[in-house]
Amino acid sequence: MSKVPHISEAEWKVMEVLWAHSPLLSHEITEALADKTSWHANTVKTYLARLRNKKAVGVKKVKNSFLYHPLVTRAECVEAESESFLQQIFGGTVKPLLLHFADKQKISVADLDELKSLLKKRK
Numbered sequence: 001m002s003k004v005p006h007i008s009e010a011e012w013k014v015m016e017v018l019w020a021h022s023p024l025l026s027h028e029i030t031e032a033l034a035d036k037t038s039w040h041a042n043t044v045k046t047y048l049a050r051l052r053n054k055k056a057v058g059v060k061k062v063k064n065s066f067l068y069h070p071l072v073t074r075a076e077c078v079e080a081e082s083e084s085f086l087q088q089i090f091g092g093t094v095k096p097l098l099l100h101f102a103d104k105q106k107i108s109v110a111d112l113d114e115l116k117s118l119l120k121k122r123k
């Protein structure tokens with residue numbers, strides 16, 4: 001996996017739209033986010049500029065318009081964010097994370113069964 005940039009929570013919303021439907025014009029992204037945010041078109045353009053600077057989004061000029069597309073996959077970003085979270089909060093080890101969620105009852109019985117099955121396969 002290449003170097004995946006850190007993407008902020010707001011930028012993540014823009015990326016979700018691009019991962020689902022790209023390439024898109026900035027106003028199409030703004031429209032897609034309208035039910036989730038009250039962002040003005042300029043706000044979306046600011047996030048797109050940041051994402052371009054981070055090399056998470058590419059742009060192609062077509063006539064007088066700009067089409068935006070992701071340069072990183074959702075899976076790459078999930079992996080990078082997961083690693084960052086695990087390192088920052090749990091010192092890079094999975095056991096304290098699993099114990100935390102199991103202790104706080106945030107894992108359903110079905111999820112525990114699936115996790116047990118996965119762990120048996122990895123053994």
